[in-house]
Amino acid sequence: MAERSTAAVDVADNSGDDPLTAKADTAATDGVADKQKTAENSAEATEKKAVERQSGEQPSITAPELHSGHKLARRYRLEECVTRLDGFSSWRAVDEKLRRAVGVHLLPADHPRARSVLAAARSSALLGDPRFVQVLDAVEENDLVYVVHEWLPDSTELTALLAAGPLEPHDAYQLVSQVSQAMAAAHREGLAHLRLTPSAVLRSSTGQYRIRGLAVNAALRGITAERPQRNDTEAIGALLYAALTQRWPYDSDAYGLSGLPKGVGLLPPDQVRANVHRGLSEIAMRALANDGATASRQEPPCTTPDELAKAVAAMPRVKPPEPEFASPPDYQRTTYQQGTYGRPQARPSVTQPVVVPPPPLQSRTGKALKWAVSALLIAALGLGSWQIADRLLGQDNAPKPPNTSPTIDDEKPEPPKPLAIESAEEYAPDGLPQNPEGVRNTYDSDSSSYWRTKTFVGGPVLAPYKQGVGIVYDLGSERNVSSASIALRYGGPHTTVTLYAADSLAPSGTPDSMKKIATVETSDSTAKPETKTPVKTRYVLLWMTSAPYSGGDDFFGAGYKQAITNVSFEGTAP
Numbered sequence: 001m002a003e004r005s006t007a008a009v010d011v012a013d014n015s016g017d018d019p020l021t022a023k024a025d026t027a028a029t030d031g032v033a034d035k036q037k038t039a040e041n042s043a044e045a046t047e048k049k050a051v052e053r054q055s056g057e058q059p060s061i062t063a064p065e066l067h068s069g070h071k072l073a074r075r076y077r078l079e080e081c082v083t084r085l086d087g088f089s090s091w092r093a094v095d096e097k098l099r100r101a102v103g104v105h106l107l108p109a110d111h112p113r114a115r116s117v118l119a120a121a122r123s124s125a126l127l128g129d130p131r132f133v134q135v136l137d138a139v140e141e142n143d144l145v146y147v148v149h150e151w152l153p154d155s156t157e158l159t160a161l162l163a164a165g166p167l168e169p170h171d172a173y174q175l176v177s178q179v180s181q182a183m184a185a186a187h188r189e190g191l192a193h194l195r196l197t198p199s200a201v202l203r204s205s206t207g208q209y210r211i212r213g214l215a216v217n218a219a220l221r222g223i224t225a226e227r228p229q230r231n232d233t234e235a236i237g238a239l240l241y242a243a244l245t246q247r248w249p250y251d252s253d254a255y256g257l258s259g260l261p262k263g264v265g266l267l268p269p270d271q272v273r274a275n276v277h278r279g280l281s282e283i284a285m286r287a288l289a290n291d292g293a294t295a296s297r298q299e300p301p302c303t304t305p306d307e308l309a310k311a312v313a314a315m316p317r318v319k320p321p322e323p324e325f326a327s328p329p330d331y332q333r334t335t336y337q338q339g340t341y342g343r344p345q346a347r348p349s350v351t352q353p354v355v356v357p358p359p360p361l362q363s364r365t366g367k368a369l370k371w372a373v374s375a376l377l378i379a380a381l382g383l384g385s386w387q388i389a390d391r392l393l394g395q396d397n398a399p400k401p402p403n404t405s406p407t408i409d410d411e412k413p414e415p416p417k418p419l420a421i422e423s424a425e426e427y428a429p430d431g432l433p434q435n436p437e438g439v440r441n442t443y444d445s446d447s448s449s450y451w452r453t454k455t456f457v458g459g460p461v462l463a464p465y466k467q468g469v470g471i472v473y474d475l476g477s478e479r480n481v482s483s484a485s486i487a488l489r490y491g492g493p494h495t496t497v498t499l500y501a502a503d504s505l506a507p508s509g510t511p512d513s514m515k516k517i518a519t520v521e522t523s524d525s526t527a528k529p530e531t532k533t534p535v536k537t538r539y540v541l542l543w544m545t546s547a548p549y550s551g552g553d554d555f556f557g558a559g560y561k562q563a564i565t566n567v568s569f570e571g572t573a574p
Contacts, residue, residue: 066106068558071096072146073139076104079558080457087111088220092151092457101151102136105220106144113222114145120219121147127189131182133202133212147216153458155202155210158239159255162198162246169277172243173318175201176236176283178209180312183232183305186214192228194218196235198242198255229304236308237287244269244276249288279315286311416482416534416570419475425505426451427470427541434469442471442567450489452563453547459560460494460546470543472505473567478538481517481571483530489563491525492548499529501537511543521546536574542567 066089070078076093083090088107095102107114121138128134137148158175161167167175179201183193193200195217202210218224225231241249248257249266260267268285270276286302302308421443426436434453441449453469456462462469475481484499500514507514517540518529547562 066091072104072144073141076102076146076148078104086221088117093148095148101153103149103151105147105149105216107146107220109140109143109145111145113219114140116222117147117216117219118145120215123189123191124214124216127186127191127214129182129185131178131208131210132186132214133210135216149212149216152202152204152210155204156464158198158201158203158243161203162242163256166246166273167243168321169280169318170320172240172277172280173312174207175203175209175243176240176280177309177312179211179236179239180233180305180309182209182211183236184309187229187232187305191215192218192225193232193235194223194225194228195221196232196239198239198257201239227303233287233302233305233308236305237284237302240280240284241269241288244280244284245272247272249284277318280318283308283311283315414572416572419479419481419569419571421473421567421569422476423474423505424471427472427502427507427543429510430466432466439471442564443473445566447487447565450563450565452489453544453561455557455559455561456547457559460548462545462547462560468511468543468545470511470541471564471567472502472507473540473542473569474505475538475540475569478536478574479569479571480534480536480574481540481569482534483518483528483570484540484542485566485568485570486527486529486542486564487566488522488525488527489565490548490550490561491523492550493523494521494546495523495527495548495562496521496544496546497527497529498543498545500541500543501535502539502541504539507539507541511541514541523548534571540569 066078068078068080072078072093075095075097077096078091078093080092081089082092082103088105088111091104091106093102093104094100105117107117111117118138118140121135124132125135125138133150133152135147135149137146139146139148166172179196183196186193191214193211193214195213196211200211200213200217202212204210238249241247242255242257246257248254248259250259251262252259260272266285266288269281270278282299283302286299287308289301299311302311424439424443426433426439428434435451438449438451442451451471456465458465481499481501486497488495496519498511498519499517500511501517502514503509515535515537517535517537518531520527520529522528542564544562547560549560550558552558
């Protein structure tokens with residue numbers, strides 16, 4: 001998943017189906033179910049189902065055999081198949097008219113759930129609520145039914161967020177608040193989700209939660225329920241439970257989360273994990289324990305998303321965590337403050353003798369002496385002034401010597417020279433290297449050999465799926481590094497490369513902890529980062545954080561990727 005966008009629509013997740021009271025082979029929306037039941041009550045459909053039940057076999061449905069590059073309506077170009085299951089398939093595609101990525105669900109027009117999928121998609125599109133991933137088009141054409149929806153490459157699945165650990169109380173509060181309010185609005189329009197799993201909830205880069213697959217995901221799988229509002233409410237409670245504990249609230253593992261121990265029942269979140277927010281723990285239990293009150297407080301259960309949203313609004317608001325600031329350095333006294341000014345002087349233990357000044361010259365002889373000294377001082381000042389003036393006038397008339405001060409040209413620094421590379425190692429702080437065996441190809445002076453990255457679906461910025469890829473080069477000894485020349489295999493926007501001074505061939509820290517040498521962003525096949533102030537180091541990290549989009553070739557598919565053929569550094573000896 002590190003190399004696949006988390007915005008992919010994963011309606012094929014079979015692990016951990018919600019233990020809700022759901023049934024198959026009916027529509028996903030409250031208002032669409034009647035249409036499907038009418039279609040299924042024909043005599044032919046009834047007879048066919050009876051034969052299948054007697055034989056114990058299910059009808060085999062084959063997904064449309066399409067391939068990457070196929071176009072729908074001369075507009076939507078299929079790029080990558082994300083799901084192929086139960087007669088339908090889901091794709092990442094490109095809207096060539098608007099030049100944006102989209103998602104597409106495909107199934108044959110004669111699929112038994114094709115009509116319900118179309119009806120669910122069109123009902124969801126009419127809702128127009130920005131808290132849901134929007135349906136953009138729903139069409140039946142050339143024996144195919146396809147549904148086009150938004151693609152959100154800058155969003156992250158709740159599944160990926162929970163893989164890193166439980167959410168902070170404020171994030172969990174925002175999750176249950178936003179999701180319950182959105183589902184309450186959907187149910188007021190007669191729409192249910194019924195597949196509200198961690199993979200159906202996305203968090204954008206701004207912290208907003210969005211829900212995908214409203215009505216459509218359940219229609220694709222043929223899921224319905226007698227009480228859809230209760231099912232969606234219980235699903236929201238399960239999401240909140242998982243966000244608080246990083247555990248699935250049932251005795252089976254699901255969505256990459258461990259379930260509760262078998263036989264212990266439904267434990268409150270604050271009994272599963274320490275330091276869980278008490279109010280959020282009770283909200284989760286009120287949404288999950290729909291047949292009775294919670295164990296900690298006699299509060300009524302929440303059976304609809306609207307009741308759950310009101311219960312969340314009534315609880316005290318959970319504040320975000322205080323920002324952490326670096327502690328200031330210890331107070332250092334200046335030289336002035338380290339003196340004795342303003343401090344009380346220590347009194348001497350022994351009395352010091354008082355020195356009596358001599359009496360002033362008050363006699364007649366003393367007065368004469370003072371006049372004599374004054375006259376001598378006046379004469380000396382006059383003589384000195386005359387000598388100074390004469391010397392200055394003489395200097396003005398004398399010829400000026402030539403200027404022998406050094407010029408700027410005499411102090412030019414040593415020009416940078418090519419620096420030899422002794423060895424190199426790939427740098428992968430997340431433990432997932434790209435192409436370790438190809439590192440030597442970047443400094444072998446052979447432009448046909450190269451080191452390459454893997455192909456990424458999201459881009460051009462690799463984060464948050466991968467913070468970056470890089471190689472550490474050993475220059476043999478410390479050098480003043482000033483620039484580099486990097487030959488790239490793929491041109492086009494946006495390749496971003498940054499040079500850092502590392503402490504070894506296998507640095508333990510992240511690039512943020514290293515001293516930056518230079519950075520450059522290029523749309524060409526050559527990157528040349530350089531700095532005006534050379535940095536002294538033996539090891540140089542070449543760190544790439546963005547890669548251009550390129551089509552498929554003999555070895556790799558289309559996507560965001562890059563390859564380096566040759567690297568050279570310039571600098572001077574220290």
